[in-house]
Amino acid sequence: MTTFLRRNRAGLLLVLLGLALTAIGVWRGEVEVVLRKAVLICMECIGLG
Numbered sequence: 001m002t003t004f005l006r007r008n009r010a011g012l013l014l015v016l017l018g019l020a021l022t023a024i025g026v027w028r029g030e031v032e033v034v035l036r037k038a039v040l041i042c043m044e045c046i047g048l049g
Contacts, residue, residue: 005012025031
């Protein structure tokens with residue numbers, strides 16, 4: 001297991017960083033903002049917006 005951790009240190013660090021930033025975004029309430037923008041963009045694509 002320690003050999004695996006040594007060889008994949010950068011990858012594991014990036015995964016942890018991504019999870020931390022995702023958690024911060026959820027905590028700040030940015031999920032609603034992103035979803036709202038995604039719906040508006042999708043509606044524009046099909047000609048309803």
